[in-house]
Structures are given as C-alpha cells and as structure tokens.
Amino acid sequence: MKRPELLAPAGDLEKLKVAVIYGADAVYLGGRHFGLRAGAGNFSEEEIAEGVRFAHEKGVRVYVTVNIFAHNSDLAKLPGYLDTVSAAGVDGVILSDPGVVELVRKLHPALPVHLSTQANTTNWAAAQFWEKLGVSRIILARELSLDEIAEIRERVGVELEIFVHGAMCVSYSGRCLLSNYFTGRDANRGDCAQSCRWRYALVEETRPGEYLPLEEDEKGAYILSSRDLCLIEHIPELAAAGINSFKIEGRMKSIHYVAGVVKAYREAMDTFFAGGAGCWNPDVWLEEIGKVSHREYTTGFLFGNPGAAGQHYNSKIYRRRYSFIGLVRGYDQQAGLAVVEQRNRFAVGDEVEILTPAGGPSKLTISAIYDEDGYSIEVAPHPQQIVKIPVHKELEAYSMLRKPIE
Incomplete structure (x- = not known):
C-alpha cells in the first residue's frame, strides 16, 4: 500500500x-x-x-x-x-x-x-x-x-x-452565489464573505420585521x-x-x-x-x-x-477548549527560560499545556514571567509581547503554549 x-x-x-x-x-x-x-x-x-x-x-x-x-x-x-x-x-x-x-x-x-x-x-x-x-x-x-x-x-x-x-x-x-448576491464579493475570484456562517431567521411575508427562530433559540439558527x-x-x-x-x-x-x-x-x-x-x-x-x-x-x-x-x-457553532497563548521563539539555555511571543493573555499561576513538533503534549504551571528587560511581571497582556518563562525542559522554536478555557 x-x-x-x-x-x-x-x-x-x-x-x-x-x-x-x-x-x-x-x-x-x-x-x-x-x-x-x-x-x-x-x-x-x-x-x-x-x-x-x-x-x-x-x-x-x-x-x-x-x-x-x-x-x-x-x-x-x-x-x-x-x-x-x-x-x-x-x-x-x-x-x-x-x-x-x-x-x-x-x-x-x-x-x-x-x-x-x-x-x-x-x-x-x-x-x-x-x-x-x-x-x-x-x-x-x-x-x-x-x-x-x-x-x-x-x-x-x-x-x-x-x-x-x-x-x-x-x-x-464552493460553487456558492450567496456571497456575491448579498455583498458583491465574488467567491470564485477569492473574496467569499462566508455568508453560510451568518445567523438566519425566518420572516413571514405579512409580518415584516417579525423574526421567527427556526429552532428554540432566541439567537437564530445557522441553517446554512x-x-x-x-x-x-x-x-x-x-x-x-x-x-x-x-x-x-x-x-x-x-x-x-x-x-x-x-x-x-x-x-x-x-x-x-x-x-x-x-x-x-x-x-x-x-x-x-x-x-x-x-x-x-x-x-x-x-x-x-x-x-x-x-x-x-x-x-x-464553534468548539473551543483551549486558548492559544504563546509561540516559543527560542530558548535561553543558561537561564532555563523559554522565549515566548504572546498571542493571548496569560499570567503567573496559569496551568498551561505545551505542544511541540515531536512528542506528546506536556503540562506546565507558569511560575514566573520576565519582560525583555529581565524584570518580573505578573501578566503578559500585550499582543506579540516578548517574554521569558521558566520551563522544565528545553523547548524548540515553534513550540506552542495553550491554556484550557474554563
């Protein structure tokens, strides 16, 4: 085979x-x-x-x-x-x-x-x-x-x-015309508005403005x-x-x-x-x-x-069990610190999981965070902020940190 x-x-x-x-x-x-x-x-x-x-x-x-x-x-x-x-x-x-x-x-x-x-x-x-x-x-x-x-x-x-x-x-x-009809954006020229992901409800002809949910959900239905x-x-x-x-x-x-x-x-x-x-x-x-x-x-x-x-x-419609919080850019061997580019907010004390190119995922409790100047901080709130965190093993570049969504 x-x-x-x-x-x-x-x-x-x-x-x-x-x-x-x-x-x-x-x-x-x-x-x-x-x-x-x-x-x-x-x-x-x-x-x-x-x-x-x-x-x-x-x-x-x-x-x-x-x-x-x-x-x-x-x-x-x-x-x-x-x-x-x-x-x-x-x-x-x-x-x-x-x-x-x-x-x-x-x-x-x-x-x-x-x-x-x-x-x-x-x-x-x-x-x-x-x-x-x-x-x-x-x-x-x-x-x-x-x-x-x-x-x-x-x-x-x-x-x-x-x-x-x-x-x-x-x-x-992919032969859908909804995007072109609703927005003028041609899906077959690379510009689909993904109209099928929009929320829809029914309107009866003699009751304009009265939106009837297609299921028992006040937010409408994703029928497409x-x-x-x-x-x-x-x-x-x-x-x-x-x-x-x-x-x-x-x-x-x-x-x-x-x-x-x-x-x-x-x-x-x-x-x-x-x-x-x-x-x-x-x-x-x-x-x-x-x-x-x-x-x-x-x-x-x-x-x-x-x-x-x-x-x-x-x-x-979506299932999100984890939040992607950081991308490993390098590793400081002398200090035992991973160099991480923040992708979503995380803080000292967070329980996270590490995804690596080889091997299974591993767990980590973030015990400390240091900014680019070496100062200790409690939280990494800024998108693409570069920080360093202690890790239990050397992490190769492009390893990823993710946090369970409560």
Whole structure:
C-alpha cells in the first residue's frame, strides 16, 4: 500500500514554516493574485520564493493555487505571474479553469498541473478527460463516497487528492452565489464573505420585521453552516482506496490549528503505515484535533450523503477548549527560560499545556514571567509581547503554549 502525501495549508509564510516543522509532506499556498482565499495572508512573489527555499531544504513540496475562474482581464496578467511562480521552483500549480490549464500546459509544460476541487470532478469520465489534457493530479470533489473514489482510482492513472480535514462548503464544492448576491464579493475570484456562517431567521411575508427562530433559540439558527470534515479515523480505508494525497483545509486558520491538525494526522499516518491496522487507535489523535477551534466534526460524504447530520442548527457553532497563548521563539539555555511571543493573555499561576513538533503534549504551571528587560511581571497582556518563562525542559522554536478555557 503506497503511503499518501500529507498536504497542509499555508496561509502565510509563518503558517508554511509551522506546517513544515509539524510534519507536512507538502504545503499549498496562494499568491496575492489569482487564488480563492483573498482573506488569507497570502504570499508576495518574494515570499513564494522564500517559502519554496525553506520547504525544499526540509524535503517538503510546495503547490501554488491559481484556481480562480478567470475573466478576460485576468488572462492578460497570468503569463507573467506563471513565469514568476515557475521560476521560484514550485512543485505544481492548482488550477480550475480549463483555459488556464491550457495556458500553463503551453507556457510551462514541465510544471505539474493539479486540478482544483473547484472543477467539481465527481466521476471517472471527467477524470479521464482531464488526464488526457495533461493534468497530473485531480483534487476530487468533496461530495464523493469512498466507493466512488475507489472506482475513479481504478479507471485513471493520474494522482488523486482528497480533503480529509477542515471546513466544508454549503454549496457544491464552493460553487456558492450567496456571497456575491448579498455583498458583491465574488467567491470564485477569492473574496467569499462566508455568508453560510451568518445567523438566519425566518420572516413571514405579512409580518415584516417579525423574526421567527427556526429552532428554540432566541439567537437564530445557522441553517446554512456545514460541520467540519474529519477523516482521521478512516486513514486505513482511504489509503486502501489508492489516494495519493490527504489534504487539510485551513489557509485562513491559526498557526495553532495548523500545528495541531498536521501533527495529529502525521502521527496517525505514520503509526498506521508502520504497523498496519493492528496498532490502530485513533482516540489519541481525535483528542488532539479536538483542542483546536473547530465546528462539530462530520465524515462528510465519505459513507453517503450526510443529510441533516452534516449541518449546524444552533448557535453553538464553534468548539473551543483551549486558548492559544504563546509561540516559543527560542530558548535561553543558561537561564532555563523559554522565549515566548504572546498571542493571548496569560499570567503567573496559569496551568498551561505545551505542544511541540515531536512528542506528546506536556503540562506546565507558569511560575514566573520576565519582560525583555529581565524584570518580573505578573501578566503578559500585550499582543506579540516578548517574554521569558521558566520551563522544565528545553523547548524548540515553534513550540506552542495553550491554556484550557474554563
């Protein structure tokens, strides 16, 4: 059984480094143009080159999204951008528009083309069509069952990639018009307002201004909000289906999210491929991914249409058990102090947990905090404030501190 690639989101350069350090085999990112995540930090052309250098030094591949549905005006600017991306040494581009696919194949025939999930590949005939056009990998639509994926695998030779974790769209693999209708922001040009996450209520035609809750909740209902996808329990079945790449959604999520989810899937995949089903116990990894901010989890369409079980219907949409409070930037060996960049308020006496790239989480009671001048302080209240705290062992850079939410 071939080991799949673990593909992680990189919303900006810091998230790319976190994804690489916590175990990704590959990362995907967007430039400042032609991608579908305008709200993410995204990468300048110089940052793409820097990100590629950093990843390649660690043996990690980099794919760049160019997956808008292009308008005529986009086509004039694309060749120059593709030249820059190719020159940076990226390992592939993620496309959805057939015209852009043809353009890349013409201008940069050696650059691997990955077909975006936005292209809605849901059957083997469509997969064969794209294979004939020179696409090297197809990112399948999220609306496929495991049996459908396996049948596509049997009929095509291209690599297949699926989403295994992250946000789901209320519409068919992102083909939603709500954002454009309500706000004028075009989701298929990278500017989705996430209207599906808004709170809704019913208004009866003859009773304007009288809002009727859809459930017994005075705050309204999130009838359009999908639950988050989580397939970590089903790595054995997915690997057996012949999938080449397991993709994590989340370019707009925090570095804590990227670290926790990537690490959990890395350990789960390594454990399974090292020992097979005999040592398979996903509870420990489910516990870890339960510590990042998420909506209730679902297996999506993997075992059939999820129906009502795939949606949220009340105001308790997010699950947040921990607050990400600090990122370790370095370690003062002589003093035994970790150099921490504050991300949320913490204080002396707080009981916290340490997430590290290798090994399980550990507990720590913050016994002291020192500012950059060495003065003792009781609390770190300022965003990105640099402080030092005593720790029981040396912590490598990009370790993270998180505090349980009471």
